[in-house]
Amino acid sequence: MAGPRLREVLGRVLRIQGLSVQGARLEAKGVVVEVRPRQRKPRCGVCGRPAPGYDASPGRLWRHLALGQTIFWLHYAPRRVHCREHGVRVERVAWAAHDSSFTRAFEELVAWQAQRLDKSSICRLLGINWRTVGTIIERIVEERLSPGRLEGLQIIGVDELGWKAGHKYVSLVVDHLRSRVVWVGEGKNEETLDAFFDELGEERTKELTHATMDLSAAFSKAVGNRAPHVRKVFDRFHVQKLANEALDTVRRQEVREQAGSQEGKALKQSRWALLKNPWNLTVRQGEKLSELKKTNQTLYRAYLLKESLARGMDYVQPKRASEHLDKWCQWASHSRLAPFAKLAKTVQRHKDGILAYVETGLSNGVVEGINNKIRALSRRAYGFRNPKAFRAMILLCCGGMEFTPPLPVAA
Ligand SMILES: [Zn+2]
Structure with missing residues (x-):
């Protein structure tokens, strides 16, 4: 079915910028909406720069939100482009991240729910499995992680956390003043924290004044080497x-x-x-x-x-x-x-x-509090495939990230 009136209604119901509705059909899996990008000239899916078309690709589906109990899908056959930098790639579409089979609005909802709901509630409400949630979170966190989170750090707390019943570890860096996790790395040794200092860079490292930690040698050594001016505060x-x-x-x-x-x-x-x-x-x-x-x-x-x-x-x-x-x-x-x-x-x-603790009153308490929250997260994260998804989950829930779910509005 098509008709200009229906296309207009669907366009307003979908509320997605940058596409035009061509038609729709009802299938077993829901309503499949045929769409087309408003942007006529294709762009590289990786960098977003305009690139000449290469060939056509078979049509594909993107899972969108549900209206009532009916799932909406977008269907389009994206062109492949030849990017100078990235070679032959699928073109960028406005409604989804590169390589994702979910619309941005759907991924936003997943992220918002993952911050608040338990595993089985999310899977049930959205009808997707937990690993898919992990993959979506990984992508969206990577995209939204603000580089500004490492600006103006003065007092940090470092701690480690076991994952997969203690077989794997992640290390956290917490911003004491804003009570949030600003960095997560895999492992728990000196090199792990070195990677943090590499990312922080010399200028921002100079601004650090204190680092709270437990008495484990690895972190103490890393801070001593990379930021010798920082006062170590033992918990x-x-x-x-x-x-x-x-x-x-x-x-x-x-x-x-x-x-x-x-x-x-x-x-x-x-x-x-x-x-x-x-x-x-x-x-x-x-x-x-x-x-x-x-x-x-x-x-x-x-x-x-x-x-x-x-x-x-x-x-x-x-x-x-x-x-x-x-x-x-x-x-x-x-x-x-x-x-x-x-x-x-x-x-x-x-x-x-x-004594630095006595002097400053800084304890790893903020870090521990966050740690307890993460411990609860880690139980949920068992179902994830890799530590990267766990890292993303930590930053999602304890990194001060904000998402906007699709709230009901008047048409
Ligand atoms: Zn490119």
Whole structure:
């Protein structure tokens, strides 16, 4: 069916710039609309520059939005052009990205939904599979990623994140001031972060003042090499986590030594009481700790060491914190508790960065918050084919990108 009236109606319903409607037919998969670009002279699909026609290509379909429950498809036989730079390519069409079989409006909707909805909702609402969502996101993020996101960075946070149950990693750079992810790279070693500095360039690197991170050597080394003027700020929660691990090692040793006895059994159940902050303890856990003070002094000493290290980072004045940390290191290294003696060395080595936390109050908290959000994303991203799609998903949901879904308007 054709007719000028119908073509006009379809044109207004589709709301796509740069095409004219030739006709439409109803098929099993929906309404197939025959279209033609308004631009008569073909352009290269890659660079968009005008290029002479080469030959015709068979007609193809682009999936567009649905009207009610009926899916709209666009049909057109794009010409192939001969671009001086890119050789023989399919011409550019106004309604879709190069090599995509979805219209831009549809991809925009996918991106908007992927920021907000879970995997099965998106697949169900749009009738496409999750891998296709991944491919669409990859393309649209690449296209929309603003180079400006790397401008004016002063305080960054770096962190790593496991993907595919820890077999693969991505590293993140977060802008503290704007609370958003500005860069994602595959891997978690020094070279990974080097790639970030390469992209940032010397001028913008000079503007950086602080970098928050955990105590892993790779990032610290990369920042030290590439941006030696940047103050490294070590995350206090990571320091505390190391203390918790040392405490738990001591506890497990004690449990082994007391195996079979009543006391050993009690120790086994003391884990959470020991690891919690004292002000979060339940009455029962508080009682357990007081009992421990009497029955197992080794473990109680380890507990006090853990708590004391945390208190050292509570100080507001760096000088007081510094004195506290020095005393703590002394105590820990003479505690006859190997895990804490080892931790004392780590604290000593990273003291400047830990004090930078006290001085600035910057923690990796912003980064961790984003990290938690990404962890939820990573579960969804299992279905993606590659880390690139996961990277795109992170930038899509935590990079401050905005999309406009097709909202209902009057015709
Ligand atoms: Zn070209």
